[in-house]
Amino acid sequence: xxxxxxxxxxxxxxxxxxxxxxxxxxxxxxxxxxxxxxxxxxxxxxxxxxxxxxxxxxxxxxxxxxxxxxxxxxxxxxxxxxxxxxxxxxxxxxxxxxxxxxxxxxxxxxxxxxxxxxxxxxxxxxxxxxxxxxxxxxxxxxxxxxxxxxxxxxxxxxxxxxxxxxxxxxxxxxxxxxxxxxxxxxxxxxxxxxxxxxxxxxxxxxxxxxxxxxxxxxxxxxxxxxxxxxxxxxxxxxxxxxxxxxxxxxxxxxxxxxxxxxxxxxxxxxxxxxxxxxxxxxxxxxxxxxxxxxxxxxxxxxxxxxxxxxxxxxxxxxxxxxxxxxxxxxxxxxxxxxxxxxxxxxxxxxxxxxxxxxxxxxxxxxxxxxxxxxxxxxxxxxxxxxxxxxxxxxxxxxxxxxxxxxxxxxxxxxxxxxxxxxx
Amino acid sequence: xxxxxxxxxxxxxxxxxxxxxxxxxxxxxxxxxxxxxxxxxxxxxxxxxxxxxxxxxxxxxxxxxxxxxxxxxxxxxxxxxxxxxxxxxxxxxxxxxxxxxxxxxxxxxxxxxxxxxxxxxxxxxxxxxxxxxxxxxxxxxxxxxxxxxxxxxxxxxxxxxxxxxxxxxxxxxxxxxxxxxxxxxxxxxxxxxxxxxxxxxxxxxxxxxxxxxxxxxxxxxxxxxxxxxxxxxxxxxxxxxxxxxxxxxxxxxxxxxxxxxxxxxxxxxxxxxxxxxxxxxxxxxxxxxxxxxxxxxxxxxxxxxxxxxxxxxxxxxxxxxxxxxxxxxxxxxxxxxxxxxxxxxxxxxxxxxxxxxxxxxxxxxxxxxxxxxxxxxxxxxxxxxxxxxxxxxxxxxxxxxxxxxxxxxxxxxxxxxxxxxxx
Numbered sequence: 001x002x003x004x005x006x007x008x009x010x011x012x013x014x015x016x017x018x019x020x021x022x023x024x025x026x027x028x029x030x031x032x033x034x035x036x037x038x039x040x041x042x043x044x045x046x047x048x049x050x051x052x053x054x055x056x057x058x059x060x061x062x063x064x065x066x067x068x069x070x071x072x073x074x075x076x077x078x079x080x081x082x083x084x085x086x087x088x089x090x091x092x093x094x095x096x097x098x099x100x101x102x103x104x105x106x107x108x109x110x111x112x113x114x115x116x117x118x119x120x121x122x123x124x125x126x127x128x129x130x131x132x133x134x135x136x137x138x139x140x141x142x143x144x145x146x147x148x149x150x151x152x153x154x155x156x157x158x159x160x161x162x163x164x165x166x167x168x169x170x171x172x173x174x175x176x177x178x179x180x181x182x183x184x185x186x187x188x189x190x191x192x193x194x195x196x197x198x199x200x201x202x203x204x205x206x207x208x209x210x211x212x213x214x215x216x217x218x219x220x221x222x223x224x225x226x227x228x229x230x231x232x233x234x235x236x237x238x239x240x241x242x243x244x245x246x247x248x249x250x251x252x253x254x255x256x257x258x259x260x261x262x263x264x265x266x267x268x269x270x271x272x273x274x275x276x277x278x279x280x281x282x283x284x285x286x287x288x289x290x291x292x293x294x295x296x297x298x299x300x301x302x303x304x305x306x307x308x309x310x311x312x313x314x315x316x317x318x319x320x321x322x323x324x325x326x327x328x329x330x331x332x333x334x335x336x337x338x339x340x341x342x343x344x345x346x347x348x349x350x351x352x353x354x355x356x357x358x359x360x361x362x363x364x365x366x367x368x369x370x371x372x373x374x375x376x377x378x379x380x381x382x383x384x385x386x387x388x389x390x391x392x393x394x395x396x397x398x399x400x401x402x403x404x405x406x407x408x409x410x411x412x413x414x415x416x417x418x419x420x421x422x423x
Numbered sequence: 424x425x426x427x428x429x430x431x432x433x434x435x436x437x438x439x440x441x442x443x444x445x446x447x448x449x450x451x452x453x454x455x456x457x458x459x460x461x462x463x464x465x466x467x468x469x470x471x472x473x474x475x476x477x478x479x480x481x482x483x484x485x486x487x488x489x490x491x492x493x494x495x496x497x498x499x500x501x502x503x504x505x506x507x508x509x510x511x512x513x514x515x516x517x518x519x520x521x522x523x524x525x526x527x528x529x530x531x532x533x534x535x536x537x538x539x540x541x542x543x544x545x546x547x548x549x550x551x552x553x554x555x556x557x558x559x560x561x562x563x564x565x566x567x568x569x570x571x572x573x574x575x576x577x578x579x580x581x582x583x584x585x586x587x588x589x590x591x592x593x594x595x596x597x598x599x600x601x602x603x604x605x606x607x608x609x610x611x612x613x614x615x616x617x618x619x620x621x622x623x624x625x626x627x628x629x630x631x632x633x634x635x636x637x638x639x640x641x642x643x644x645x646x647x648x649x650x651x652x653x654x655x656x657x658x659x660x661x662x663x664x665x666x667x668x669x670x671x672x673x674x675x676x677x678x679x680x681x682x683x684x685x686x687x688x689x690x691x692x693x694x695x696x697x698x699x700x701x702x703x704x705x706x707x708x709x710x711x712x713x714x715x716x717x718x719x720x721x722x723x724x725x726x727x728x729x730x731x732x733x734x735x736x737x738x739x740x741x742x743x744x745x746x747x748x749x750x751x752x753x754x755x756x757x758x759x760x761x762x763x764x765x766x767x768x769x770x771x772x773x774x775x776x777x778x779x780x781x782x783x784x785x786x787x788x789x790x791x792x793x794x795x796x797x798x799x800x801x802x803x804x805x806x807x808x809x810x811x812x813x814x815x816x817x818x819x820x821x822x823x824x825x826x827x828x829x830x831x832x833x834x835x836x837x838x839x840x841x842x843x844x845x846x
Contacts, residue, residue, distance in 0.1 A: 006506045006507060006509070010729040011731075025726060026479065032504075036486050036488070040486075045499060045500070046499075056448075060452075061477060061678060063459050064676065076469075077469050077782055078782045079782075087430055109532045111711070112709075112712060139706050149572040255716070257491075257710075257714055274566070288535035289670075291532070292679070303431050303432075303448060306431075306433040359501045361500075
């Protein structure tokens with residue numbers, strides 16, 4: 001679809017020409033929809049659940065909803081969905097074990113805003129604090145540090161993507177004068193790694209940071225999976241964390257980017273709230289004017305699926321991820337899968353057309369597939385088949401050998417000629 | 424509608440109970456829709472155009488669109504609406520006279536994000552800069568200054584809401600060592616006042632700030648009105664400004680909060696861009712993951728209405744605003760209307776029920792109505808009638824006299840017993 005078709009020209013005054021133009025617009029929109037549906041069919045790279053049907057919510061599209069200001073303060077602007085938003089927040093407060101009268105939160109425009117909010121609460125509580133985060137963190141963490149003018153120290157990771165706790169301790173001890181604002185990854189973007197929250201807390205306390213630290217948990221993806229995996233370590237406000245953020249367009253599959261951020265009411269009241277008379281509300285959020293449709297999507301999805309439904313969904317994702325990893329390994333592809341995740345990391349296809357077709361997210365020598373509910377066994381089989389065929393052809397055409405990815409996913413997972421112990 | 428109905432309980436396992444629950448959900452949603460439609464009928468306070476019909480876009484609701492990263496860099500995530508977004512940006516670039524190869528911009532989540540973006544570009548260009556903004560500025564400006572750790576100096580305003588240029592000069596001269604990052608209001612939130620951009624530039628240059636200033640224009644509302652008013656001063660990139668942001672949910676009437684921010688490509692390339700391999704794009708935006716539906720709404724609205732249509736729309740809004748101001752004044756209500764605006768400011772109704780029914784935005788002694796295309800003459804008449812009846816009754820019941828609002832909107836506009844020269 002070429003760019004020129006999309007150009008916003010002036011509507012003609014001639015009636016026939018105007019009618020023709022309306023037809024052209026309708027055709028363009030229909031064509032675009034078809035194009036997107038085709039792309040959806042080959043979508044694998046990014047963690048988006050395409051399964052949910054939100055048809056019963058179509059009736060709201062034309063409503064001009066705006067949850068401006070604080071979700072808990074009634075506002076003069078009457079067209080909002082605060083009741084839905086608060087129900088969603090209550091649901092998450094129960095999940096994360098924070099009593100209703102002790103939490104504050106809101107539905108964000110996505111994981112980035114949630115991360116910004118959490119780190120901002122941390123900075124306001126500890127204006128002299130330093131942000132610590134692993135080098136595998138989402139780019140929004142580094143962006144927030146820069147925006148907020150807070151020093152940011154990167155911590156090494158192991159090949160699994162998990163924060164290297166020895167390095168964390170080492171770097172903390174170099175900066176004992178400044179409080180610590182720690183971003184803990186509950187599922188890194190590229191490898192789905194989960195940082196060891198309990199160990200991080202122990203280190204902070206043993207290094208003399210008791211009462212001088214703030215922890216934000218970036219749970220964009222795995223925050224909604226971990227609670228439903230029995231063996232997984234618990235992310236809960238019963239531990240000394242300050243905030244959690246998750247994405248709503250990933251596992252829950254909202255059609256627009258959105259998310260939830262939650263913090264302790266005490267902290268928010270202490271450092272974040274400014275009364276704004278104009279909207280008769282409190283300016284506690286980053287966004288100000290806020291999408292009122294997203295909370296209805298979240299509400300509907302959570303109400304339909306429930307904790308039990310999510311539990312089954314997550315189990316299925318993990319099983320399918322294990323299946324995909326197994327299939328790839330059987331075909332001689334180097335592959336890695338974190339024990340509690342559904343993010344399958346493997347050697348990057350050496351063909352950009354193929355990467356684009358399957359919309360694979362790549363980094364250095366590796367690519368990944370995040371197995372979401374909408375990723376079926378059939379699609380996995382089709383992908384594995386196409387990938388291995390394409391790979392064989394590319395290796396043959398380019399006369400290259402299997403690339404070494406030991407540095408990315410560990411020697412034991414690398415099947416290059418040097419590391420493949422099956423030979 | 425009580426909160427308990429909205430609670431997200433677990434779906435029951437019993438088939439009949441599950442069916443009953445689905446019916447209840449459908450009823451709740453239908454009831455909510457009706458409630459919102461009733462509220463829409465009495466909506467006057469906030470600048471939202473409720474008129475546009477986006478029905479042809481219903482087909483896209485279930486698409487999981489995400490314009491993540493930079494609009495101008497193709498990204499691996501295939502489900503996006505970048506073509507629509509770029510067409511919208513091109514349209515604004517023409518409006519603001521910035522050549523296609525010299526602008527950079529994106530569709531934001533609303534005016535707040537646009538203001539943050541503009542001020543952030545200013546701060547990155549002038550890390551030691553001070554933000555200057557009038558005390559009538561939108562709260563997002565003060566919030567951004569706090570977030571970005573930039574000193575913020577408030578400038579006085581006249582009763583019309585416009586920046587007091589003498590005070591601006593005075594405060595600039597007290598801080599000649601630091602570069603100036605100036606927020607210029609093109610339509611303040613409460614009074615629709617337009618700061619004098621040309622005079623502000625002259626003052627900056629005459630006070631020795633040439634090449635040491637950055638101007639962001641917060642044009643949330645009036646940015647889309649000014650270009651269509653012949654007598655209005657021009658907001659254009661031919662003047663030495665750095666960025667402009669507007670809201671898309673106001674005059675254009677997108678059903679979700681959104682907006683557009685535009686800056687000079689040279690500046691953005693210089694200070695704002697970081698390559699992010701994971702999304703195969705540049706991390707030039709604040710949001711990261713970005714709503715892909717909003718650009719389609721904007722595209723559709725602009726394509727349908729065109730520059731000419733907007734011109735007519737704006738003329739009608741101004742006329743209806745003058746009519747409303749006239750009606751209120753005739754009834755003895757103190758009222759003020761900026762010459763080039765459609766924001767009618769008047770004495771605050773002394774009845775909170777009435778304020779809530781009409782969803783009036785209030786501040787101190789004053790309230791306002793922003794006349795948008797969806798505000799009909801009939802609705803204006805109904806409002807004036809109800810307001811004056813209510814006002815008479817309240818004044819009688821409370822035994823109070825007409826409040827003085829000379830401090831808010833000027834002596835010449837105040838009709839209290841002291842200032843009413845008609846007596």
